[in-house]
Amino acid sequence: MSLKAFHIVFIIFSTLLALGTAAWCVWVDLVEGAPIYVAGAIASFAAAIALMVYGFWFYRKMKRLRLIT
Numbered sequence: 568m569s570l571k572a573f574h575i576v577f578i579i580f581s582t583l584l585a586l587g588t589a590a591w592c593v594w595v596d597l598v599e600g601a602p603i604y605v606a607g608a609i610a611s612f613a614a615a616i617a618l619m620v621y622g623f624w625f626y627r628k629m630k631r632l633r634l635i636t
Contacts, residue, residue: 571634572635574625575625575626575635578618578621578622578625579622581618582615582619582622585612585614585615585618586611586612588607588611589607589608589611589612589615592611593608
């Protein structure tokens with residue numbers, strides 16, 4: 568596996584981890600009502616969105632440079 572392919576896989580797993588963390592924070596907030604978990608959920612969702620934007624940008628750049636088919 569090339570470094571570029573590993574980078575894309577790593578971004579996908581990081582996005583899934585951020586979404587999982589956000590879902591967990593929402594669940595804990597609903598169960599316990601601790602407001603700090605709302606901040607964690609917002610931060611995790613923001614990180615997931617940023618990772619998705621970066622992943623699409625990286626993929627398009629590699630495709631444009633013809634490094635990924």
